[in-house]
């Protein structure tokens with residue numbers, strides 16, 4: 442039996458290891474589309490192997506740039522995460538485990554341990570379809586990027602909603618509020634992250650949802666953040682829907698409104714695994730069932746009778 446092997450191109454790419462963001466961006470600007478920035482290379486590899494993108498002449502590794510692997514918390518409780526950190530590093534890091542549990546859960550649902558040892562958080566974000574994005578969206582993460590000269594910081598929802606910049610961009614940091622910071626501002630929040638695929642584990646996502654919600658003693662919604670993505674969809678929040686239900690009591694009727702709102706608002710994309718209606722319904726079912734659990738955990742006993 443012959444096994445087909447990924448054919449290596451005639452000319453192997455050159456691998457470059459810049460020591461700074463400025464140097465990396467100088468290389469990228471010099472070689473343009475003949476070069477690609479590489480963190481873990483796990484997403485890029487699948488694209489090259491499946492002939493979805495050509496192997497470029499130059500690979501610019503981000504692995505030797507110290508500023509891209511930092512991890513710290515500032516006095517305001519904002520966690521600064523270096524984009525080149527791999528998912529396994531984040532899962533095992535005490536600071537992240539204690540103060541950013543939703544991110545740990547999301548990282549743990551991606552691929553398998555061997556991939557998570559290489560796959561970076563920045564690479565996941567830069568694909569614009571990564572399964573970490575719904576979690577980062579509901580955590581109100583911020584994205585810091587640089588063109589090699591100027592740095593800009595944007596809320597991740599704004600960054601994702603804006604068209605892909607024609608200017609080359611290097612992700613230099615992600616900022617995520619720690620659990621204490623969020624709870625100080627909003628009180629206790631019920632949090633969830635769910636990734637649904639065609640099998641239980643080590644599977645591409647069909648739908649990924651995340652959310653944070655806080656209820657008052659009467660089960661009225663004090664704060665809510667919901668996001669959905671998965672497959673080839675660019676994950677997004679449901680901002681209008683969220684704003685429309687603040688202050689409303691979590692009732693059966695409201696759950697029905699939410700179900701319809703999520704299904705209508707989720708910009709799902711069909712692929713070989715599932716069509717759009719299935720993905721929309723799945724996202725709506727997942728989110729509504731989690732809000733039901735949030736009510737079970739902290740809502741007023743009679744709220745769902747109406």
Ligand SMILES: Cc1cc2nc3c(=O)[nH]c(=O)nc-3n(C[C@H](O)[C@H](O)[C@H](O)COP(=O)(O)OP(=O)(O)OC[C@H]3O[C@@H](n4cnc5c(N)ncnc54)[C@H](O)[C@@H]3O)c2cc1C
Nearest residue numbers: 480481482483484485552560561564565567571572611612
């Ligand atoms: C077997 C397998 C299973 C997988 N399962 C999942 C899954 O369940 N969910 C999921 O979301 N993904 C999955 N992936 C895809 C991939 O592993 C992840 O998205 C991973 O987090 C990508 O990180 P990376 O460091 O490998 O990115 P890379 O492949 O190095 O890069 C990805 C993209 O980001 C760019 N990039 C990387 N870092 C930066 C930066 N700092 N600044 C600017 N651009 C940058 C690269 O140029 C490239 O365009 C899987 C991959 C494999 C091989």
